[in-house]
Amino acid sequence: MRVTLKDVAERAGVHPGTASRALNLETQSLVSEATVRRVQQAAKALAYRPNPMARGLKTNRTTMVGVIVPDLSNPLFPPIVRGAEVELSRAGYTTIIADTDNDAERERTALAVLQSRQVDGLLIASARREDEAIRQMHEQGVPMVLIYRRTDGVALPAVTGDDQRGIELAVAHLRELGHTSIAHLSGPRELSTGLSRQRTFRQVVAETGCDTSPELVVECGTYSVEEGARATRELLDRARPTAILAGNDQIAVGAIDALRERGLRCPEDVSVVGFNDMPFVDKLSPPLTTIRVPHAEVGAEAARILVRWMTQRIASTSTTTLPVELVVRGSTAPVPRP
Amino acid sequence: MRVTLKDVAERAGVHPGTASRALNLETQSLVSEATVRRVQQAAKALAYRPNPMARGLKTNRTTMVGVIVPDLSNPLFPPIVRGAEVELSRAGYTTIIADTDNDAERERTALAVLQSRQVDGLLIASARREDEAIRQMHEQGVPMVLIYRRTDGVALPAVTGDDQRGIELAVAHLRELGHTSIAHLSGPRELSTGLSRQRTFRQVVAETGCDTSPELVVECGTYSVEEGARATRELLDRARPTAILAGNDQIAVGAIDALRERGLRCPEDVSVVGFNDMPFVDKLSPPLTTIRVPHAEVGAEAARILVRWMTQRIASTSTTTLPVELVVRGSTAPVPRP
DNA sequence: ATGAAAGCGCTAACAA
């Protein structure tokens, strides 16, 4: 049978209440040192493990947090999850990962499940700009931190890479290579990352004297290889840019595929820049020039903010922006001389 | 405040015990149909969600299962997890993922955490052939299913891809291309997959009349790109095979890197075959010829077996082997004519 | 078919 607190108390010759106090850091000071030692010994001898359900039922805390990602198979997310998990487990929390499959309805379900599980907090990497589920959850006062993607008009802390700086770096790099006709395959505008990168792109492109024709910006419906390819075909049907700045790496991969379809070589004919520096993009053909975002650190930082909120009731609402850097590989080259 | 069963019972005008019976499928038959309806309506109206902790405290079940993977950042595992999660959530279970970072000590910790969380069962993709932690957990009667990697001498159900057939297909493909000097960069022998693929390789190579020199088999310490590259260098220092069968895709990627370092082209000089068909290997340069394993289905099947064990106490100990197929891409070519 | 009551293992307010 399972060892309970009562067993420990009996063996130590104290009341279960005392044993409880002796075993919990916060209440340990209420118990004499000698008793603490006796109880701890007994606990050790019996290999006592507190029953988290009993504890949770009493305290209304579970020391579990939910992490919601849009797609775990997207190599972008495991490092984030990993970074978060390390911090969370350090603080004594267990992580429950939910995958929404990029679906608003499933996000709602996941949120409901996690709520009924009484998670103490949430890390959310799947937020859309309009996200009723998140808004509602927020109103209930559940501690939560957004990762990368923000929700409009909700006062929630967020941790992101520096999207603006990333776009600046990418455009500057292409400018140095002589490109002035730069297209942008934007992420979906319903995601804050898609919108903000697109906005920054338009702005920076104007500031640096590039071609600002509207047909150089094509929006992808999702951050996927397929949409990247589709958008590229659409782009090429009406323009002939010498460079493409993709909304993320998956889109960039799709773009390179579509360029090849049309008989265009990357980087000789068209340069392509990604965003995120996902694992394996250095092995692609050509190796992808992209913006590196410190994913694990983003996850870790979000976890730290969440832990502070959960434990010390310090609810920040500010956005933490982590620095990004340009990684130049083989998918960008000087503008071709006609 | 949280809606409890008592609230539902009050609204329906019945006793909480009755409400409980009405809401649980298994006890519903003990309650009159009319009452069931009334209670269900009340529950719906109040958006009642049972408190899993209270339930668990009473029933000693958590409806949570732990999924242990060696490395979530390895693109191989998210599909497995996903497949499992879909099945598990369908059966009402919540998934807790633990990442061991390929470390036996962390596996032990993860197992301990999950045990103290009282998960109802475990899916384990991180098993080593000698794995004391798993053996102990098994002795405690915790339902668990192994995925891919088996533990020696432990009577546990497992779900794997058909490693033997995979190796056969790969070697046959290379043979058809005229290769007779085929090397194998084996996975670690301490993992069942490493050992069994290596054994099968040796056997098949002998049966098909290939070169069986022992120096054509080099073992990698881990399933990683780095080890794949290292092993390839070691291999090339003492042999000049025309084809390499890698223990998995990561090793294959490392092999291609190392070949390039030595000025050898893939596939013109040396053909390379991977194993697993991880996401993105079709985008590599060259696109990797490999063995496709139905990862999501492996995860799903393992989940089904686990659910059966947990719910119906049917503990199988047999291994389920799912069919694999050869995917020919660009990394294999006819043997070069000298 | 339903109500009553006990209790899962723990913590916390109160007493001593």
Place this chain on the structure above:
DNA sequence: TTGTTAGCGCTTTCAT
């Protein structure tokens, strides 16, 4: 400093 007591929300015998 320690013991006592109540109760978190649920399920499940036992009565009725």
